[in-house]
Structures are given as structure tokens and as C-alpha cells.
Amino acid sequence: MNELFDQFDEFEDDLWGPIADDAMEPVADLSVGSAYQAPVEWNGIFTSPSEENNAYLPDVEPMDQTDLSSIQSLDSGELQPENMAESFFIExxxxxxxxxxxxxxxxxxxxxxxxxxxxxxxxxxxxxxxxxxxxxxxxxxxxxxxxxxxxxxxxxxxxxxxxxxxxxxxxxxxxxxxxxxxxxxxxxxxxxxxxxxxxxxxxxxxxxxxxxxxxxxxxxxxxxxxxxxxxxxxxxxxxxxxxxxxxxxxxxxxxxxxxxxxxxxxxxxxxxxxxxxxxxxxxxxxxxxSDQMIGNYYDRYGTWYYDDGTPERYNWDTGYY
Amino acid sequence: MSHLSEQTQEIHSNRSTQQSVRRTSGLLERLRKTPWFQQLIPAEAGIGWPIPLRRNGKVYIRIPFFGFSPTSEKGKTALFPPFALVTLDWASLVPVEYVNLQFRNPWPDVEWGKPVGHFPHESVASLAVGEYKAKRKELLELYNELFDKLSQGSDFSEEWNHRFSTALNILMEPSLEPYYRTLGKKFFDHYLPSKTR
Missing domain, CATH: 3.90.70.30 (Phytochelatin synthase, N-terminal domain)
Incomplete structure (x- = not known):
């Protein structure tokens, strides 16, 4: 058995770690300096959980402590249509x-x-x-x-x-x-x-x-x-x-x-x-x-849609919809 | 025209050819036509460099998936962090694990919708499209050898390790490398040692 194989065997445990049994355990401190947060927030679409509410969410340990501080998100403006106008994809x-x-x-x-x-x-x-x-x-x-x-x-x-x-x-x-x-x-x-x-x-x-x-x-x-x-x-x-x-x-x-x-x-x-x-x-x-049904109706999954077509969402801070 | 459910039958009929398919660089392209890919992985996604895993005597292939998109400039494709990881049994190519990384959230500070880098990176930017494709195919064939050697319990010669490391060094996208390193730290530390943090 060569050394590389052993490394692969260890890899799995290192990577995931066990799922925390106790959700009240303090979250691990990552090297990038921020505590792990339950993944309920994407691009501001969902409201951010408060720390109190976080305690009630099922928590998992972070996968690793790799320092990503050197990575900078780039300006996504280059993907905006107005900036694409000078380009040509299709001839x-x-x-x-x-x-x-x-x-x-x-x-x-x-x-x-x-x-x-x-x-x-x-x-x-x-x-x-x-x-x-x-x-x-x-x-x-x-x-x-x-x-x-x-x-x-x-x-x-x-x-x-x-x-x-x-x-x-x-x-x-x-x-x-x-x-x-x-x-x-x-x-x-x-x-x-x-x-x-x-x-x-x-x-x-x-x-x-x-x-x-x-x-x-x-x-x-x-x-x-x-x-x-x-x-x-x-x-x-x-x-x-x-x-x-x-x-x-x-x-x-x-x-x-x-x-x-x-x-x-x-x-x-x-x-x-x-x-x-x-x-x-x-x-x-x-x-x-019909167009009139775009708002103020429940869809097949029971989600209510307001008259502007946006669905209602649970607010983690208030505990209300 | 056939209904989507009939696709499963087609995939089963192709199982017998999987042995040969996985010996080629066509493996990753083939993934796009599997039912699990079409169910779970965005069609627009890029297929990342595989990560080997050996557990309980069996060999598995882990495949990260990341977003990419052309930008306003030719030769400047935006890259996004890997958002999913699928593990397949190398012998059968049966999926044994799917991880949604946006749910698992190993990188709390990442803004998933923002690019983290561009393709092509410096070490490949001056290559012709054909040269790049050839190097990519060569690396994927080296991956096939790697998985076969792991399955057979064979040793890796210094010369082979050097070849694999060199090919991976050229093609690895620097902006995605830290994410790969999180997903397969020991593997990438071993084959990309100069970039070890």
C-alpha cells in the first residue's frame, strides 16, 4: 500500500467531518474569520437568520478551513447586457x-x-x-x-x-x-x-x-x-x-x-x-x-402569491410570514 | 420523438459500453447525458477536474461542477465557485453521493452569483484551441490511468507523477484552485505542491 493510497483514505474524514449531534454547539471559527452560517441566504433573496434563530437550525461543521481570503469576487458588471453590446457571439x-x-x-x-x-x-x-x-x-x-x-x-x-x-x-x-x-x-x-x-x-x-x-x-x-x-x-x-x-x-x-x-x-x-x-x-x-391569477392566489404547493406576483416567505427574524 | 422517461431505458442499454467509454476522455462529456446529471446539475455548468477517493478498498471519482459564462470580451470567460460535487463508484460509474455545496456552504464568504476569475488563465492563454483540447484530453487520459492504477493497487512511478503534475499545473484554473484544494486537499497538495499554501 503506498503512501498516496493512505492519503486518500484519510481524505474523507478530513473533508466532511461528522454532522454535529448538538445544534447548540458553537460553530467552528474559520480561518477567514467568520463563523459558519446555516445556508439559508443566497444573494439576498432570503432574509438573513439572526443568531438566536441560527441556534434552532440544524447545523453542520464546515468542510475545511481553507483560507480563501486571497480570492476576490470580480465585478459582475461585465456580464450585464449593456456591457455585452459591443461583443458579438453569433455571426x-x-x-x-x-x-x-x-x-x-x-x-x-x-x-x-x-x-x-x-x-x-x-x-x-x-x-x-x-x-x-x-x-x-x-x-x-x-x-x-x-x-x-x-x-x-x-x-x-x-x-x-x-x-x-x-x-x-x-x-x-x-x-x-x-x-x-x-x-x-x-x-x-x-x-x-x-x-x-x-x-x-x-x-x-x-x-x-x-x-x-x-x-x-x-x-x-x-x-x-x-x-x-x-x-x-x-x-x-x-x-x-x-x-x-x-x-x-x-x-x-x-x-x-x-x-x-x-x-x-x-x-x-x-x-x-x-x-x-x-x-x-x-x-x-x-x-x-389568467393574468388576474398572477397575484393573490395559492399555487399547487400552497405558497401564497401577492398581487405583484412575489411569493410570501418566512421571516427568520420575526418568525412570521 | 420519445418521451423523457424513455431515456432511462437508453442509458441502461448503454451500460455495456461504459467500460470503454470511461477509458476515454469522453467520460466527462458523457456525464451530461446521464439521468442524474439532467436531474441535479445545471445544464450550463462546467465539469471540473476529478478528485480520486479510495475508501474501504473501493475507488471513487468525485466530480465538482462550477458555473462559467462568456463575458463582453472574447477570451474572457467568467468562472464561478463550484456549487456541487458528485461521487461515482469508479468501477460501475454509479453515483453514490451528491452534495449541493451552496447548501453545505463550505465557503461562507463566497457570493455564489459573482465570478471569481476568468478563463483562459496565463498558462494556457496563448495556446490554440486545438492545443488546449489536446492537453485537456491528455490530462483526462492520465486521470483514467490514475483511477485504474488505484483500482489495481499499482504504484505510481516518479515519471508518471511528474507527467500528471505537469499537465494538471498547466490546465488548473488558478481562480478555482483554492476551491478544488478544499474539496481534495491532499490530492491537490500532492500534485500541485508548488501552489501549496
Whole structure:
């Protein structure tokens, strides 16, 4: 047994430590100088627990005492849409309803393009793609902040991470939309859904549509993203242009690109990028909920929503909702 | 078109090929199509460098997941702290543990929604995309060797350790390194000794 193996055996105990039996035990003092807090606060969305309330929360010991003081969070302003305007991700044309042969278009891309805006955080593509659909279905401007709150509350969205593929239609369900989840879908499936007036969200490999002109000889400083990761990205499919039968174009509302409103991707490129998610598709018809039901109602989980659409939350300081 | 539940059946039919799949650098890409990934891990997430674990005679592979996003500049991708850690049995690739790090909260001072660094880092910034992919593939294949050696109880030669350490040193993102070090302190102290705090 070599020394390295022994190190691995010790690793587990060092890493996690036991779960504290007594929640009243004082929390460990980390080297960065702050006491451990129960993880009930993310980005200010939840109210912070007072020390008294903390004592009643199940507590676990910290994983390690690594000093992260040298790490500085960077300014996230570079991710804001206004700062993205000078960049270019996509070099494909944008759908132009005035010059398009509408007889050859499936779907209603002109109308759907009106709902496009760029995602305001790096990981909210699935939320914003659902927002585009809700804006159309509900007939009002649902905000990204509102959906972020709902999805974070429900555990469908991880700040700084994103949305698991299987949760990509949950917000639509939350608003009582009829939602179908399918894999191994085809262009014909997209066409059929669009012809029926349904809204579509797909997950695809953004590298394959954002780095359109890149090749293996380009240096990394000319590349968007991280080569080899093949991460997926949610976009809304708003139409298909069949005017060139030999090379149909899929029309997208891509919330991750400043040029993403009505961007037209060649079908073969789109299919390659889509393959990475097993051709995953979320499709949605009309909502069963009226605009008047956005506020002042209980959802299926018993959460009350105020008339501005925000859910009520438990206040750890007061002990009241 | 097939309904999502049918995917499970497809995954089972692919089990027989897992032995060969995990021998290649395609392992991490393959993870994205597993049901547990699609259930638990954000689709936008980056797959981090694996961390080996040996416990009760069995070998496990721990995989951290982190957020990343292109910014306003080409060649400047924002990196976010790892938010989840999944442990798989190396022999079967069956998941045995999932940890939501935002819940477990090992870094109380971290603001999860704020970037902590950028990619590419200095040691790879001048590489061509193809060169980077080749180095990444080489490191993942070295990882495969590492896990196989652990499974077989083989020793690691000095030369092999040097190769692995060199490859990891080049590709490890400096801004994420402290987080990796928390998740696998002894492993990364062993192979990234020059950066040991």
C-alpha cells in the first residue's frame, strides 16, 4: 500500500467531518474569520437568520478551513447586457419579417421576437427563455427577477450555476401551462409544434452556435467559453424558415447573445448543437391561468402569491410570514 | 420523438459500453447525458477536474461542477465557485453521493452569483484551441490511468507523477484552485505542491 493510497483514505474524514449531534454547539471559527452560517441566504433573496434563530437550525461543521481570503469576487458588471453590446457571439443573420417569404415560415417569429431581451445573469438562460413564453401566453411582461425568485425558491435554479435540464419547464408548469418534455426530437417535431401554435424551448451546445467562425488554430483569447466543456444552453425556438429548401434555417430567441433576437441558424448546425442534449425539447401550449391569477392566489404547493406576483416567505427574524 | 422517461431505458442499454467509454476522455462529456446529471446539475455548468477517493478498498471519482459564462470580451470567460460535487463508484460509474455545496456552504464568504476569475488563465492563454483540447484530453487520459492504477493497487512511478503534475499545473484554473484544494486537499497538495499554501 503506498503512501498516496493512505492519503486518500484519510481524505474523507478530513473533508466532511461528522454532522454535529448538538445544534447548540458553537460553530467552528474559520480561518477567514467568520463563523459558519446555516445556508439559508443566497444573494439576498432570503432574509438573513439572526443568531438566536441560527441556534434552532440544524447545523453542520464546515468542510475545511481553507483560507480563501486571497480570492476576490470580480465585478459582475461585465456580464450585464449593456456591457455585452459591443461583443458579438453569433455571426448569423437575424429574421427580417418585412423581407421574409412568410408562406415559407413556420411559427410566428416576428411576434416572438418582441419578447426577447438578454439574460441579466450568466446562468439564467432557461429562466429567460421561459419568460419569453410566459410574456406571450400571459399577455403581460413577466420579469426575470420574478422568475428567478420563484425558481430559486423552488430549487429549480442554482445561482452561479443555472438550471438542470429536467427542470427547464417547471416555471411554465408553475404558471399552469400545459408542458411536454421530450427527447430525440427532430425538425419535423419542431415544425409540428410550431404549426400548432405551441412555444418551444430547447437545450443546445452554445459553443457550436457562438463560436461559429472559430477553428482549432485560433488561440484561446479569441474564443467564447471553455473548449471541451460542451455545456448546454437554453434558447426558444420561434420559427423555421423553409424558403431555401436545401438549407432551412431555425429561428431562435437566444437570451445569451446580444444578437440573439430572431437569429437564424442553418438547420444542420442547429441539429449538431442540439444533439448534445439528446435533442431535448420543452413544448408548451396555452396557460390555464389568467393574468388576474398572477397575484393573490395559492399555487399547487400552497405558497401564497401577492398581487405583484412575489411569493410570501418566512421571516427568520420575526418568525412570521 | 420519445418521451423523457424513455431515456432511462437508453442509458441502461448503454451500460455495456461504459467500460470503454470511461477509458476515454469522453467520460466527462458523457456525464451530461446521464439521468442524474439532467436531474441535479445545471445544464450550463462546467465539469471540473476529478478528485480520486479510495475508501474501504473501493475507488471513487468525485466530480465538482462550477458555473462559467462568456463575458463582453472574447477570451474572457467568467468562472464561478463550484456549487456541487458528485461521487461515482469508479468501477460501475454509479453515483453514490451528491452534495449541493451552496447548501453545505463550505465557503461562507463566497457570493455564489459573482465570478471569481476568468478563463483562459496565463498558462494556457496563448495556446490554440486545438492545443488546449489536446492537453485537456491528455490530462483526462492520465486521470483514467490514475483511477485504474488505484483500482489495481499499482504504484505510481516518479515519471508518471511528474507527467500528471505537469499537465494538471498547466490546465488548473488558478481562480478555482483554492476551491478544488478544499474539496481534495491532499490530492491537490500532492500534485500541485508548488501552489501549496
Amino acid at each position: 448569423y443573420p437575424v429574421f427580417d419579417p418585412e423581407n421574409a417569404d412568410l408562406e415559407q415560415i413556420v411559427g410566428d417569429p416576428a411576434q416572438d421576437m418582441e419578447n426577447w431581451h438578454m439574460q441579466s445573469t450568466q446562468s439564467s438562460c432557461a429562466l429567460v427563455s421561459q419568460e419569453f413564453i410566459l410574456d406571450k401566453v400571459l399577455g403581460r411582461d413577466v420579469t426575470e427577477e420574478e422568475l428567478t425568485s420563484v425558481a430559486t425558491d423552488a430549487g429549480w435554479y442554482t445561482p452561479g450555476g443555472g438550471t438542470p435540464m429536467n427542470e427547464m419547464g417547471r416555471i411554465l408548469e408553475h404558471f399552469e401551462c400545459q408542458v411536454d418534455y421530450d427527447i430525440n426530437c427532430t425538425m419535423d417535431d419542431l415544425s409540428a409544434k410550431l404549426e400548432q401554435g405551441e412555444s418551444i424551448l430547447v437545450a443546445l451546445d452554445s459553443d457550436e452556435i457562438w463560436n461559429t467562425g472559430a477553428d482549432l488554430d485560433d488561440i484561446l483569447s479569441e474564443y467564447f467559453g471553455m473548449p471541451g466543456q460542451d455545456a448546454n444552453h437554453a434558447v426558444q425556438v420561434i420559427g423555421i424558415d423553409y424558403s431555401d429548401q436545401g438549407s432551412p434555417k431555425v429561428i431562435l430567441n437566444d437570451p445569451g447573445s446580444p444578437d440573439g433576437s430572431g437569429v437564424m441558424i442553418p438547420a444542420d448546425k442547429f441539429m449538431d448543437a442540439w444533439e448534445d442534449s439528446n435533442h431535448f425539447m420543452v413544448s408548451s401550449g396555452a396557460s390555464q391561468v
